[in-house]
Amino acid sequence: MQILEIFSSKLPVGEDLVIKKSRFEANSNLQNSKRISIVSGIHGDELEGQYVTYLLAAWLKANPDTLRGTIDIYPGINALGIDSITRGFPLYEVDLNRVFPGGEDEFLPGQLVHALALDVKGSDIAIDIHSSNIFLREIPQIRINKEFSNATLPLAKELNCDFIWIHDAITVLEATFSHTLNTMGTKTLVVEMGVGMRLTQEYGLQLLKGILNLMQKEGIIQTQEVFEVREPFSSEVGDVYYLNSPCSGLFVAALSHCDVIKKDDKIGDIVNPLNGEIFETMYAPHDGILFTLREYPVVYEGSLIARIFGGNDAEN
Amino acid sequence: MQKIEIIKITSLNREPLVVEGYFFQGSDPKAPSVAIVGAMEGKTILPLYTASKLVDFLQNSLSDSKKILGNILIIPSINHYALNINERFWPLDKTNLNMMFPGYDKGETTQRITKKVFDAIQGYTHGVILETRDDLSTCMPYVKEFKSGFEDLEDAKKFGLKIIHYKDLKPTDTVSLQYNWQLWETKAHSIVCPSTTELQVDSDEIFEALVNFLNKNNILQHKFLGGYESTIITNEDMLIVKTPNSGIFVPIKKIGTQVKENEVIGQIIHALEGKVVHKIIAPCNGVITCSYKNALIFENAVAFRIAKNS
Numbered sequence: 001m002q003i004l005e006i007f008s009s010k011l012p013v014g015e016d017l018v019i020k021k022s023r024f025e026a027n028s029n030l031q032n033s034k035r036i037s038i039v040s041g042i043h044g045d046e047l048e049g050q051y052v053t054y055l056l057a058a059w060l061k062a063n064p065d066t067l068r069g070t071i072d073i074y075p076g077i078n079a080l081g082i083d084s085i086t087r088g089f090p091l092y093e094v095d096l097n098r099v100f101p102g103g104e105d106e107f108l109p110g111q112l113v114h115a116l117a118l119d120v121k122g123s124d125i126a127i128d129i130h131s132s133n134i135f136l137r138e139i140p141q142i143r144i145n146k147e148f149s150n151a152t153l154p155l156a157k158e159l160n161c162d163f164i165w166i167h168d169a170i171t172v173l174e175a176t177f178s179h180t181l182n183t184m185g186t187k188t189l190v191v192e193m194g195v196g197m198r199l200t201q202e203y204g205l206q207l208l209k210g211i212l213n214l215m216q217k218e219g220i221i222q223t224q225e226v227f228e229v230r231e232p233f234s235s236e237v238g239d240v241y242y243l244n245s246p247c248s249g250l251f252v253a254a255l256s257h258c259d260v261i262k263k264d265d266k267i268g269d270i271v272n273p274l275n276g277e278i279f280e281t282m283y284a285p286h287d288g289i290l291f292t293l294r295e296y297p298v299v300y301e302g303s304l305i306a307r308i309f310g311g312n313d314a315e316n
Numbered sequence: 317m318q319k320i321e322i323i324k325i326t327s328l329n330r331e332p333l334v335v336e337g338y339f340f341q342g343s344d345p346k347a348p349s350v351a352i353v354g355a356m357e358g359k360t361i362l363p364l365y366t367a368s369k370l371v372d373f374l375q376n377s378l379s380d381s382k383k384i385l386g387n388i389l390i391i392p393s394i395n396h397y398a399l400n401i402n403e404r405f406w407p408l409d410k411t412n413l414n415m416m417f418p419g420y421d422k423g424e425t426t427q428r429i430t431k432k433v434f435d436a437i438q439g440y441t442h443g444v445i446l447e448t449r450d451d452l453s454t455c456m457p458y459v460k461e462f463k464s465g466f467e468d469l470e471d472a473k474k475f476g477l478k479i480i481h482y483k484d485l486k487p488t489d490t491v492s493l494q495y496n497w498q499l500w501e502t503k504a505h506s507i508v509c510p511s512t513t514e515l516q517v518d519s520d521e522i523f524e525a526l527v528n529f530l531n532k533n534n535i536l537q538h539k540f541l542g543g544y545e546s547t548i549i550t551n552e553d554m555l556i557v558k559t560p561n562s563g564i565f566v567p568i569k570k571i572g573t574q575v576k577e578n579e580v581i582g583q584i585i586h587a588l589e590g591k592v593v594h595k596i597i598a599p600c601n602g603v604i605t606c607s608y609k610n611a612l613i614f615e616n617a618v619a620f621r622i623a624k625n626s
Contacts (some may be wrong), residue, residue, distance in 0.1 A: 009562070011562055012562045012563055013587040013588065092451065093404055093405070093410075098415075105556060105558070107618065108616070171485050172415070172490055173335070173489055175486070222591065242422075244422065244423065245422070248327050248328055248457060298328050301325055302426075302427065302428040303424065
């Protein structure tokens with residue numbers, strides 16, 4: 001294993017900003033071997049990916065003989081943000097996942113993402129691991145842009161996630177890592193799972209198995225171990241129902257975690273801590289799987305409370 | 317003048333956010349109209365100050381209210397919650413309201429807010445957005461005009477500001493107010509204000525530009541001293557001056573100053589040892605339009621932007 005710097009910049013006062021990756025590769029040069037890049041921490045408040053990259057690096061160190069390709073691991077892209085609990089790039093207050101592809105002449109966040117894009121470029125596959133944010137808890141899922149789904153959907157099915165959400169192309173998302181890398185010819189998948197600022201060990205282990213399975217199927221590792229993965233449900237065969245808060249207040253969930261629910265099951269209450277009243281009780285609008293649930297209790301009118309994936313037999 | 321409630325949204329612990337527009341009915345039904353949107357972000361003062369000063373001017377300084385020919389709607393602030401606690405974006409989820417247009421009435425909180433604002437400003441002939449730069453620099457006031465296919469540069473010249481920055485459209489600009497407002501057939505322009513948190517002696521420059529814009533569009537019968545003949549500048553007309561070193565940034569030349577090629581316009585000082593580690597040299601003759609605004613500067617950061625003399 002090698003530790004490599006992909007970007008460095010001298011900060012104003014006695015410190016360097018250095019973005020690193022670890023590279024695992026086969027000892028001998030194998031023809032037509034593939035390269036996969038695992039990226040996390042583009043958002044500074046998302047740590048689930050760092051746990052996955054830890055698990056993956058530990059597995060690869062323990063199983064060096066399995067390597068048949070190259071695995072690059074980029075655990076913490078927004079290093080300043082991660083260490084200061086800041087989602088965006090500190091000071092500039094920009095979302096790094098809205099400034100791709102960046103450029104050498106751009107501001108510091110633009111230089112950083114440009115260096116990342118150039119370094120990952122040439123990989124056969126890239127996986128960008130996100131943790132939702134501090135507001136929502138997500139079951140392990142893959143987000144795919146319809147524009148690239150022919151190439152990426154088969155890979156997504158190998159990742160041991162519960163849900164694959166194929167969304168329409170949106171212009172503003174052209175400034176993301178995944179769009180940039182897909183455009184550059186790297187099949188890039190976005191994973192969302194867990195919640196911001198926390199680790200969900202169960203999900204980390206689930207995704208690790210999926211990544212190992214994908215790497216085995218792609219010939220990047222070779223092992224006798226069998227990685228059994230679950231079959232994800234896909235937004236192709238159903239609809240996503242959004243539940244937004246009808247008022248401001250404190251959201252108290254009635255469910256402990258994302259699960260299969262029935263229409264009219266209680267999702268939770270929006271309450272008033274001042275006078276003890278319940279402003280609103282929220283119910284499931286449809287049978288389905290509650291794949292997103294509000295984690296941060298303070299809500300305004302419009303705050304997302306839940307997303308449910310259900311059959312497409314009802315009006316959304 | 318009529319106050320119009322545009323948004324009222326409650327909060328768990330703060331008093332409700334009430335966004336109001338100040339509507340001035342024009343005396344000539346055939347005259348064009350304008351809507352002006354002030355502060356969408358906190359942490360700056362000029363968009364708010366300029367819009368509120370225009371409200372006062374229209375209400376209290378005109379000798380005859382009939383001088384207001386066309387309808388004028390002014391929304392001085394949308395984001396009081398951020399301004400009041402010195403946050404830049406929406407305080408709960410840190411989303412940028414100017415990346416949420418055209419809004420959505422069934423969506424997230426900030427999408428609902430922008431939807432109501434967007435509904436309120438529909439149908440106006442002209443639109444003005446007062447904003448600040450989104451990087452760590454401050455600038456001389458200028459008009460920002462996207463190459464969207466819907467822009468009207470002749471209309472933008474009526475502000476009489478020195479510069480119109482005519483810039484390429486980025487993917488993220490497609491969710492901005494300017495782009496969407498233009499798409500809905502309003503001649504919308506952004507005025508980029510200096511990113512100051514304190515008022516200066518020249519803080520009325522943008523206010524005067526607004527009044528002159530209204531006058532030239534036959535919306536208001538009042539004008540101040542004439543403005544400038546605006547120069548349209550594209551990225552090719554600008555030189556970016558970066559610093560190879562990080563440290564303490566000491567600008568020697570101010571924004572708006574004419575500089576000569578090879579002139580020292582700034583210095584970088586080693587933050588711990590105090591020595592000058594880099595002298596920033598003007599690469600051309602021109603005027604400094606933007607300057608880094610913080611004392612601590614990053615390596616390779618843009619220290620100055622200079623519009624080349626033609």
